[in-house]
Amino acid sequence: MPAIRQLSNSEEHWIRNAFPEITPHDVAKYLSVHVHTAIRILVRLGLITAPSQKYQQGRSTLAGNTQRSCIVCKTPKTMNKNQFICSRCRCKQRERGLL
Numbered sequence: 001m002p003a004i005r006q007l008s009n010s011e012e013h014w015i016r017n018a019f020p021e022i023t024p025h026d027v028a029k030y031l032s033v034h035v036h037t038a039i040r041i042l043v044r045l046g047l048i049t050a051p052s053q054k055y056q057q058g059r060s061t062l063a064g065n066t067q068r069s070c071i072v073c074k075t076p077k078t079m080n081k082n083q084f085i086c087s088r089c090r091c092k093q094r095e096r097g098l099l
């Protein structure tokens with residue numbers, strides 16, 4: 001990943017003043033950077049949240065799901081990668097006050 005371009009004070013000032021009337025495309029044009037860099041700059045300034053980051057989180061969550069046998073009832077289930085007890089057993093344990 002390329003390093004984020006350092007903003008001068010006046011550049012940061014301009015962005016903060018102009019936001020949210022400006023789009024990442026305007027920022028990219030103003031700073032003469034790629035629009036992806038502009039988006040990253042806006043994210044870093046806390047002005048927007050990165051859509052790609054959300055997308056990646058969603059993907060890794062899906063990728064973390066795995067087929068595994070529950071350690072209590074031994075039934076194969078699709079579980080989160082950090083989960084070893086199926087939700088039904090977990091629920092029973094909770095009812096018995098074990099969790």
Ligand SMILES: [Zn+2]
Nearest residue numbers: 070073086089
């Ligand atoms: Zn189970």
